[in-house]
Amino acid sequence: AQKITQTQPGMFVQEKEAVTLDCTYDTSDQSYGLFWYKQPSSGEMIFLIYQGSYDEQNATEGRYSLNFQKARKSANLVISASQLGDSAMYFCAMRENPGSARQLTFGSGTQLTVLP
Amino acid sequence: GAGVSQSPSNKVTEKGKDVELRCDPISGHTALYWYRQSLGQGLEFLIYFQGNSAPDKSGLPSDRFSAERTGGSVSTLTIQRTQQEDSAVYLCASSPGTVNYGYTFGSGTRLTVV
Numbered sequence A: 001a002q003k004i005t006q007t008q009p010g011m012f013v014q015e016k017e018a019v020t021l022d023c024t025y026d027t028s029d030q031s032y033g034l035f036w037y038k039q040p041s042s043g044e045m046i047f048l049i050y051q052g053s054y055d056e057q058n059a060t061e062g063r064y065s066l067n068f069q070k071a072r073k074s075a076n077l078v079i080s081a082s083q084l085g086d087s088a089m090y091f092c093a094m095r096e097n098p099g100s101a102r103q104l105t106f107g108s109g110t111q112l113t114v115l116p
Numbered sequence B: 001g002a003g004v005s006q007s008p009s010n011k012v013t014e015k016g017k018d019v020e021l022r023c024d025p026i027s028g029h030t031a032l033y034w035y036r037q038s039l040g041q042g043l044e045f046l047i048y049f050q051g052n053s054a055p056d057k058s059g060l061p062s063d064r065f066s067a068e069r070t071g072g073s074v075s076t077l078t079i080q081r082t083q084q085e086d087s088a089v090y091l092c093a094s095s096p097g098t099v100n101y102g103y104t105f106g107s108g109t110r111l112t113v114v
Helices: none
Strands: A009-015 A019-021 A030-040 A046-052 A063-069 A074-079 A088-096 A111-115 B006-007 B010-013 B019-024 B031-037 B042-049 B065-069 B073-080 B088-095 B108-113
Touching: A009 A019, A009 B073, A019 A046, A019 A111, A019 B042, A030 A074, A030 A111, A046 A074, A088 B031, A111 B042, B006 B088, B019 B108, B031 B073, B042 B065, B042 B073
Parallel strands: A009 A111, B010 B108
Antiparallel strands: A019 A074, A030 A046, A030 A088, A063 A074, A088 A111, B006 B019, B019 B073, B031 B042, B031 B088, B065 B073, B088 B108
């Protein structure tokens, strides 16, 4: 079964607008971590933001915020004031039992295109 | 080093040949991971090393794939008798091994089997 589901293969957003990229996850663990990565066309994977399952507040990093809804098992990424450089593939990922260095499980990604 | 270094950046090989891909993690990072990314796809976990513990090989797709990590640092991923379906970008990542830390990825090795 899919542990991380990203239902939007592609998204378009106008420059300077906000965009939400969806991510739902499946785990029976009580303790887990959620991550978002950006992969530009150059191929490198860039870590954006982290949310722990016990964190009471939604994570924020600059223009990135994570809309964490634990009961719905969703961890959507919100990018505010989109820039042309935000055009990239975005991956949601999860680490179960984060009290270890276990591997991340990645979703299939969302290709975001920012329009001028 | 300052980042995760992978070599070669590109490799073209003939079907049936063996290939070795190298990863040099960030100094002091105890955890090292290998992933595979086929064209336009997500990341498929292959194997991970944590300190001196036995590696988690649960993601290796067949016995043609193996990996080792020498001295807790550099890792080599070996693919024997390569097949065309092995063509992909192979990404290495390292982590301090602490709870909440994401990975630092290398720039990957693009493997093409012809």
